[in-house]
Amino acid sequence: MTIKQDDIEKIAELARIRICDEEIGQVTRRITEILQMVDRLQAVDTLGVEPMANPLDAIQRLRPDEVTQSNRRDAFQAIAPAVENGLYLVPRVIE
């Protein structure tokens, strides 16, 4: 299977990763190689095989709905790139 440069641009947009023009050709080639390698799976008969999400087929455990953690907002915000009055700052979204 071949994947076009347009497809890579679309995936990169979904993944929110900018790829510069000089790199896009090389990235497309590498991703194509990897997808060709994994394409071998298409030939395997998996009819009726249940997909396995967890190697022990474990399911999510529930816990009692009790408060167990204390509020540590100041510690968490101390390592943020930009905060003000307890809020995380990002570029203006709404004009």
Place this chain on the structure above:
Amino acid sequence: MHNKSVAQLVKGLRERQFSSVEVTRTYLNRIAALDCHYNSFISVDAEVALAAAAAADKSLAAGNGSALTGVPIAHKDIFCTDGTLTSCGSRMLANFVPPYDATVIQRFKSAGAVMLGKTNMDEFAMGSSTESSFYGPTRNPWNTELVPGGSSGGSAAAVASLLAPAATGTDTGGSIRQPAAFCGITGLKPTYGRVSRLGMVAFASSLDQAGPMAHSAEDCALLLNTMAGHDPLDSTSSTAATVDYCATLGDRLDGLRIGLPREYFGEGLDNATGKCIDNALQELAAQGAKLVDVSLPHSALTIPTYYIIAPAEASTNLSRFDGVRYGYRCDNPIDLHDLYTRTRQEGFGDEVKRRILVGTYALSAGYYDAYYKKAQQVRRLIKQDFMNCFEQVDIIAGPTTPGPAFALGTKSNDPIAMYLEDVYTLAVNLAGLPGMSVPAGFVDQKPVGLQLIGRHFEEARLLNVAHRFQQATDWHLRTPGSAQGAHQ
């Protein structure tokens, strides 16, 4: 001092033959003098380590020692450490000082261990050579022109060069076992869920598992005793009871059935490496184990299966790195979209970006069934192969890697060649089984690792087999000339 095993250090500290400050200072001095050759550490805080050592000495003097009180341990830079940089080998986290400890770190602290420093690794644990680190490559102590393996290459190189008596690692597709093999040390990847993942920077959450790396199986057992156990804060942590992993180390191997998967001894395995593995198996047979031919018929599908599942999980896990709450943020973003896309362009290295893109593709609308669901189905077939084998045998053995360590730079520009490095290790993660690498000889002065694979939660049996092997061989005691002085 730096030649002592963890077991010897525990005993000597308890008997007050030497102090933790002396031991810790010895290792810190060695790191300062020798790590320029290997680049195995990303950060070392001597002051913090010595303060912890002094506190350990106080506990020991008061008779309050725990399992590892005063023993210095190095930690892979993937474990969050309260107040200490946790970079995960990435520019994205090059400024990240976590406000909490990973459960693994917390457990080592409770056991009295002293953190020596944080070790180098492939960026976000994605790699098999430790060349993709933002902090530069780690070098193999046996020959600094060679890679140490990866992604836990810093931990493997630090232990092999006697810059730390033991270290932690993580293994998503071979990242403990392959560097252990390349550096001539012993490494164990426990059963999925045996060791808590809380505070371990996530790569592929259904595959990731932390484990010990040391010279001997006995030392790995000592570390695993501290690491293993249920963690209510990790929803995938197992509630299965743990055992004392040291208790059965010496058990005899009479009648043990060892399965040899024919797919692990065929085309692709380097001849001289295969010879070392054969010799190791003969040693186990001489101790009474029975060698049985078995088959893992879906082995050829493990690489494609892994390279869908691991990138898919990575693409979701790494979506959290957005330049907003912590970690790297690009300069002067013009809008929110620019902030996200440029932060991720500049913060991630090439291999990480590749895997995020492959994973995003495999999970995207219209492709999910053909890729991700298909891979999850084949994953079950791969696991079933192992379950079938374990009806006939007690453990499975084979090579850890297709050959010994390769030269730096030879595979770093060829992702697929790099992926092939993990051909014998990936299936163990897909099936969630425990796996080990044990030193089993040398090819042209390059170490070779014997891989042992067990049933779920049978780490103790793997450690037992490895320990018996190490009682009869001395491969694990050899140390590289560059580290000066032999391991006693």
